[in-house]
Amino acid sequence: MLEVGRLLKPHGLAGEVVVQLVTDRLERVKPGSVLHHEGGTLTVRSSRPHQDRHLVRFAEVSTREQGDALRGVVLSAPPLDDADGFWVHELVGATVVSSDGIGRGVVESVQANPAHDLLVLEGGALVPVTFIVDGPVDGRITVEVPDGLFDLYA
Structure with a gap:
């Protein structure tokens, strides 16, 4: 299961709640979607954007x-x-190899960035996900990067 959001607080008197999504996939809150939590499941009846969050009505609330x-x-x-698409759980822990066959490190995390998300490698190197040309396959990601990108981290 992947984390998709967090319930922040109620909104109004009829059970609508404020949800902060941690995904850009809005189908997660479309009517009929089932979301899981430690106590069970919630079925989306309706949702609508509200500022940088969503107001969601669940069948169970x-x-x-x-x-x-x-x-x-x-x-x-x-x-x-x-x-x-790439999924964070597929990227973290993968070995990054440049197209010339040189190992560049292991992905420690994926950092959100307005232009493109960044692979954060051990040692601090940042690689935009748009540079991925192959993978993740068998724990390996191949990237095509501009000359000098890794020179800062050598």
């Missing part, structure tokens, strides 16, 4: 008190099947 009881709950969902 009909009062402000029920919404308040879910404050701080982490919402998870199974990975989506997307052949064109």
Whole structure:
């Protein structure tokens, strides 16, 4: 299961709640979606954007008190099947190799960035995900980077 958001607080009196998404995949809060949490599941009845968050109505929540009881709950969902996308859990721990065959390090984390997310390698090197040309396959990612990118970290 992947973390997709967090319930922040109730909104109004009829059970609508404020959800902060940690994904850009809005289908996670489309009507009919099922989100998991430690106490069970929640089924999205409706959602709408609100500032930088979403107001979500779940089938299982009909009062402000029920919404308040879910404050701080982490919402998870199974990975989506997307052949064109990279998933953080697939990238972290993978070995990065440049197209010339030189090992560049292991991905420690993925850093959100307005232009493109960045692979954070051991040693501090940052590689935009747009430089990935192959992988992740068998724990290996091949990147095509401009000359000099790794010189700063040598």
